[in-house]
Amino acid sequence: MSKKEAVRSVDIISQTEELADKILVNKQELTVMDKRRQHNREALRVIEKSEEPKVWITVGSMLVKMKREQAIQLLKKDQQQIELQINLIYSEQKILVNKHRDVEFKSPFSGTNLKPLDRKEFGALKANLPML
Amino acid sequence: MGETEKIEVRDITRIERIGAHSHIRGLGLDDVLEARAVSQGMVGQKDARRAAGVVVQMVREGKIAGRCILLAGEPSTGKTAIAVGMAQALGTETPFTSMSGSEIYSLEMSKTEALSQALRKSIGVRIKEETEIIEGEVVEIQIERPATGTGQKVGKVTLKTTEMETNYDLGNKIIECFMKEKIQAGDVITIDKASGKVNKLGRSFTRARDYDATGAQTRFVQCPEGELQKRKEVVHTVTLHEIDVINSRTHGFLALFSGDTGEIKQEVRDQINNKVLEWREEGKAEINPGVLFIDEVHMLDIECFSFLNRALESDMAPVVVMATNRGITRIRGTNYRSPHGIPIDLLDRMIIIRTVPYSEKEVKEILKIRCEEEDCIMHPDALTILTRIATDTSLRYAIQLITTANLVCRRRKATEVNTEDVKKVYSLFLDENRSSKILKEYQDDYMFSEINEHEEEVATAGGGGAKRRIDTGDGDAQPMEH
Numbered sequence: 007m008s009k010k011e012a013v014r015s016v017d018i019i020s021q022t023e024e025l026a027d028k029i030l031v032n033k034q035e036l037t038v039m040d041k042r043r044q045h046n047r048e049a050l051r052v053i054e055k056s057e058e059p060k061v062w063i064t065v066g067s068m069l070v071k072m073k074r075e076q077a078i079q080l081l082k083k084d085q086q087q088i089e090l091q092i093n094l095i096y097s098e099q100k101i102l103v104n105k106h107r108d109v110e111f112k113s114p115f116s117g118t119n120l121k122p123l124d125r126k127e128f129g130a131l132k133a134n135l136p137m138l
Numbered sequence: 139m140g141e142t143e144k145i146e147v148r149d150i151t152r153i154e155r156i157g158a159h160s161h162i163r164g165l166g167l168d169d170v171l172e173a174r175a176v177s178q179g180m181v182g183q184k185d186a187r188r189a190a191g192v193v194v195q196m197v198r199e200g201k202i203a204g205r206c207i208l209l210a211g212e213p214s215t216g217k218t219a220i221a222v223g224m225a226q227a228l229g230t231e232t233p234f235t236s237m238s239g240s241e242i243y244s245l246e247m248s249k250t251e252a253l254s255q256a257l258r259k260s261i262g263v264r265i266k267e268e269t270e271i272i273e274g275e276v277v278e279i280q281i282e283r284p285a286t287g288t289g290q291k292v293g294k295v296t297l298k299t300t301e302m303e304t305n306y307d308l309g310n311k312i313i314e315c316f317m318k319e320k321i322q323a324g325d326v327i328t329i330d331k332a333s334g335k336v337n338k339l340g341r342s343f344t345r346a347r348d349y350d351a352t353g354a355q356t357r358f359v360q361c362p363e364g365e366l367q368k369r370k371e372v373v374h375t376v377t378l379h380e381i382d383v384i385n386s387r388t389h390g391f392l393a394l395f396s397g398d399t400g401e402i403k404q405e406v407r408d409q410i411n412n413k414v415l416e417w418r419e420e421g422k423a424e425i426n427p428g429v430l431f432i433d434e435v436h437m438l439d440i441e442c443f444s445f446l447n448r449a450l451e452s453d454m455a456p457v458v459v460m461a462t463n464r465g466i467t468r469i470r471g472t473n474y475r476s477p478h479g480i481p482i483d484l485l486d487r488m489i490i491i492r493t494v495p496y497s498e499k500e501v502k503e504i505l506k507i508r509c510e511e512e513d514c515i516m517h518p519d520a521l522t523i524l525t526r527i528a529t530d531t532s533l534r535y536a537i538q539l540i541t542t543a544n545l546v547c548r549r550r551k552a553t554e555v556n557t558e559d560v561k562k563v564y565s566l567f568l569d570e571n572r573s574s575k576i577l578k579e580y581q582d583d584y585m586f587s588e589i590n591e592h593e594e595e596v597a598t599a600g601g602g603g604a605k606r607r608i609d610t611g612d613g614d615a616q617p618m619e620h
Contacts, residue, residue, distance in 0.1 A: 033364065037301050040365030044304035051307060096369060116231060117373030121421045122268035125332060134384040135376065
């Protein structure tokens with residue numbers, strides 16, 4: 007293998023490894039985000055069920071005592087943020103995976119640009135074509 | 139993230155019956171679409187294979203609709219083999235419908251309906267389904283029934299994955315789903331967030347030793363990884379024909395299996411076309427035109443050809459590949475003769491790929507591949523004799539001799555087929571030439587011998603007013619005229 011080809015192979019390998027690394031990091035991110043989401047959800051349920059006017063809530067690594075309504079507002083806002091983040095990560099993942107396949111000279115996986123069908127439309131199809 | 143990667147799993151232990159073209163795995167082209175001499179089950183026929191490779195590229199790009207390709211060549215030159223190779227090369231994603239020309243003559247539906255259905259079966263529509271699901275292993279379930287006996291049940295379930303754990307409060311409806319599926323601690327389940335359906339995937343491996351005996355249907359799966367609430371995206375391909383059938387009958391999918399679709403009205407088809415185009419505009423669907431392969435296309439009649447002329451001009455038309463081995467012969471349904479039995483206006487719209495007869499070396503390679511496929515070990519001398527037989531008689535006859543020689547060899551308790559076996563089978567089974575020669579010699583001894591009657595007819599023709607019987611075998615047996 008000549009020098010140019012060796013350099014090119016190293017180039018391709020480093021690109022794929024970089025992209026693969028980013029993809030795996032994103033996967034971890036998703037897990038962390040989901041953990042936060044679930045904890046928020048549990049907290050919301052507990053606060054909504056309880057009657058106390060003031061509740062203890064963890065913000066970062068501090069324990070803070072707040073009014074019930076404020077705590078609920080805070081948690082809901084946090085949930086929205088997390089949802090946005092997660093959607094962002096999903097779209098990033100799709101782009102990264104396609105780029106990774108592109109660098110490996112594979113075609114991008116089919117259906118990348120499709121928007122999903124409505125639940126009713128897909129439900130109608132699925133009801134009539136049990137193989138779907 | 140989701141099941142967006144397509145994983146192909148092939149069952150290696152599946153036993154298939156060996157067919158005439160089961161040894162073909164693809165077209166055997168390299169990256170620049172040049173045909174390798176022996177590759178993926180295809181041998182020789184380089185020009186035709188390169189042309190077929192170009193057609194496969196054309197279909198993959200998907201932007202060209204309604205092209206027609208004709209594979210024409212002498213019998214036993216690999217036309218159907220190339221079509222099978224194309225089907226394999228396109229993969230499982232592109233719809234590939236294969237039919238024979240005579241299949242359209244059915245009592246249940248008219249010829250044009252059969253053709254329309256075949257054309258619509260070759261166009262795929264890609265759609266995507268997206269759901270949020272919660273997938274995890276059940277750690278514990280707590281259900282509280284009200285003491286009064288009538289009232290809402292409440293419950294709590296704790297789910298975990300390898301990296302996190304959380305609990306959910308359950309309402310009455312979903313508790314009933316849980317109880318219906320008989321979910322206990324240690325089961326791996328998925329809950330569809332939108333519809334609330336609960337699905338049991340199996341039992342976790344870590345709980346396999348809980349009981350000494352489990353039911354016969356117990357499946358063990360791994361504990362899920364990553365996040366609990368995932369987004370699942372699945373891409374499906376349906377064909378236009380399937381959508382037609384759903385919309386033309388109330389119990390559409392039963393019709394799909396029984397084949398009893400009847401005639402589908404054109405208005406239904408137009409509505410479907412509009413809907414699919416609408417989805418395409420909104421970005422919800424992609425049209426994936428595939429290939430319709432019509433073998434023995436000279437069996438179609440003039441009405442079908444006229445229909446095809448028009449149908450190929452619609453923008454929802456697949457690529458049609460046809461194959462025939464007829465020369466200049468009568469178009470079915472008329473008395474006119476035309477090349478390949480296809481009217482000239484349709485021939486004008488086609489690109490024609492020629493297949494040529496194989497050389498002796500190529501025949502030897504093909505026989506070697508078939509020997510491997512049919513699990514038969516052959517001595518090189520036996521292979522040489524078989525090649526000679528193939529070039530003298532026909533390739534198909536030699537392929538038939540392979541398995542029969544194998545059986546003869548096994549009967550004498552040997553593993554390798556040698557020349558004696560081949561000679562024995564050659565004498566046992568006649569090929570077409572020898573059979574016709576024997577017929578001509580002993581025609582008087584056979585019942586209803588045609589040649590006999592024909593001579594009588596010629597004798598009485600001099601008397602005038604004799605019926606001229608259309609000899610149907612004549613035009614069809616002609617070899618290719620250059």
